[in-house]
Amino acid sequence: MSAEFRGRFDHAVILVADLARASASFTKLGFSVSPGGAHTGLGTHNALVRFGVDYLELLAIRDEEEALRARGSTAPIVERLRSGRGGLASFALATADIDRDAERFREQGLEALGPFAMERLRPDGRRLSWRLLVPKGESWGRPWPFFIQWDQDDATRLSWERPGSHANGARRVLAVSVAVADLDAAADLYQRTFGLRAGGTDALAALGARRRTFTTDRFAVRLFGADGPGWIAERLRAAGEGIFEVTLATTGDSLVIPADAAEGARIAIVSDDQP
Template identity: 35%
Template sequence: MNSITGIDHTIIGVADLEAARASWTRLGFTVTPRGRHIGWGTGNYCVMFPNDYVELLGIIDASQFVNNLDRLLETRGEGFLGLAFGAADSGAVHDAFPEVTEAPKDLARLLELPEGTVAPRFSLVHFKPEATPGLSAFCCAHLTPELLRQPDWLDHANGATGLDGMTIPATDPATLAPAYARLFGDGAIRAGQGRLEVRTEALTLRFLSPERMARRYPGLEPAAVMTVTCRDLAGTREFLASRAVRTVAVPGARVVVSPEDANGVILEFALESAAS
């Protein structure tokens, strides 16, 4: 059995954490209370789904350790930073892939709930760059899962129900296949001209060539795409229009929001039953 359980969450770097919270609320997502990483100068707001989530990551104290987030925002701007694969046991991931992972490290954050602050804890295993080419990634094992979600955080006004996956621009996707086959097995890999799909346990990681990106997302500059499932595409489109969020015309049954309205990522809604 694979020690990596799929995609746990995606990470979006933002320049202004409070502005990002307002933007994603405008998009119709319920945003959690603010979190702050203990001993670091970074904080986050999260968009929670039953099995995965989105992390909006920003700097709240630049005098402390920010894990190069300041440099990334300065050189690349806001947008997709990477993703966390899920793991039941971080040690098992390191044992399975000792040559391309660092030893597990624990991290905690303070979550500012109305009834008082709690401290969710995690165990992280970081991959070396050659393990996940084209992507910055680590594995995350939740040590206090009971603190991670509350029922009202899972209800989103735009009808969103969960993540479907990430699509990332890549010059030559086929060259990435061997590394991801090592992590997820040959059966998880689907490759074609200018595309590579990695089927994790529940979600899909996609790499597309610039030509394929241009055909699938015409008129948009290449950027990472986060696909979110929803109950009703028409309802999602109507909700976004009611908030004056412009959607982009693309081929197929999808609702797409430009990076300007989603902190540097292309936000794509797909019908729950048709996703993947």
């Protein structure tokens, strides 16, 4: 069994066709949205809904030709957006030792791409940089996260990109919900290979699903597998595996923002502060 993962949730990625429009939509939903900048050599740019070190990333194509030249890195984003498959697409877990994580994955027999370097040029000219590790070389629309290690420490990054004050009361990311075709295999990947702590298993008749929960540092990944006809089975049939909801903690009232109001991202905001 893999050693326990000692990292935390970093961010969830929401693919959007128009960054300005998406930023305006999230602002109307009560989020504070700030420009993030452009990714060097990838043809993409982003805006951030930041809570602390954790955030939601609105990611769009800035230069389609450049994005297609990047092939494996961002060409799939172009393809997803062209086919109308924007919205929640992936999520990242932050680690303090990405090289060790890569070694752990190899020991467990899991192929992964990286670690490899990336960077983003902010509107103020500051340059943020990091390394990524991508299990199985794919992350968009997959039922697993990718892993990130920042080159700048948390204090430096938060001094450059200050958390917003969100009118809807949202203050941190509690959990993500992920649809999986094989719940037992996915659970094994998260526990044995990634090293997240296993929580409980429960049945959700209203969704036609079984759910297994895994945690790290006050954050939960909730895996949903179909258990007969129901919403999860329909989701898997229509959209395949992958992240389908982000849960945020709030100081105010609970609410659910439907996907069609948030650029294809279903967001649950809850007053309960426990994953």
